[in-house]
Amino acid sequence: MAIKEPLAVNTVEMTEAVFHEGARAVLNRKYNRLTAKVAGVLLAVLAVLYLMVSLTDGNAAILGGEVILYAAVLIWLRVVLPRTEEKKAYRALSQNGLPRRETSFYEDRLIVRSGTGEETEIAYSDIISRRETAHLLILTCANGSEVLLDREGFSVGDSDTMAQLLGER
Numbered sequence: 001m002a003i004k005e006p007l008a009v010n011t012v013e014m015t016e017a018v019f020h021e022g023a024r025a026v027l028n029r030k031y032n033r034l035t036a037k038v039a040g041v042l043l044a045v046l047a048v049l050y051l052m053v054s055l056t057d058g059n060a061a062i063l064g065g066e067v068i069l070y071a072a073v074l075i076w077l078r079v080v081l082p083r084t085e086e087k088k089a090y091r092a093l094s095q096n097g098l099p100r101r102e103t104s105f106y107e108d109r110l111i112v113r114s115g116t117g118e119e120t121e122i123a124y125s126d127i128i129s130r131r132e133t134a135h136l137l138i139l140t141c142a143n144g145s146e147v148l149l150d151r152e153g154f155s156v157g158d159s160d161t162m163a164q165l166l167g168e169r
Helices: 016-025 029-055 061-093 159-166
Strands: 008-013 100-105 109-114 119-123 127-132 136-141 146-150 154-156
Touching: 008 146, 008 159, 016 061, 016 136, 016 146, 029 061, 100 146, 100 159, 127 159, 136 159, 154 159
Parallel strands: none
Antiparallel strands: 008 100, 008 154, 100 109, 109 119, 127 136, 136 146
């Protein structure tokens, strides 16, 4: 029988800085792989262009323009697009004030409560990994969702209690 009182409670206030820290930490691995593939394709195209220019005694200045174009595309993919999406997501999240999440840890599960009162129950067996950033603890669930916790936000228990409950993840 599960204990009714939580063994640990964590509250995180989603300030814009905390949200951006979490968003950068959980940037989708698929997105990272995709941008790496795009960079590889662009590099291959640049290599082919270099060979064509070299073999045909063409003007090498054309390659400078290609390098600048490809660098701009990669900067847009890696920096501009993610930041724009983060800002849009934070604005949507914070429409009704500063978002708060309270996460309560029990013997076999955790429950995340949003500021609106919505609850999400997650079994510890569904948590596949745990990471840390400067201010956050991040739990990754099997369904791809992430639970952000404030490293200093425990009002009951602490991060050691949470680590014991989660076991080796």
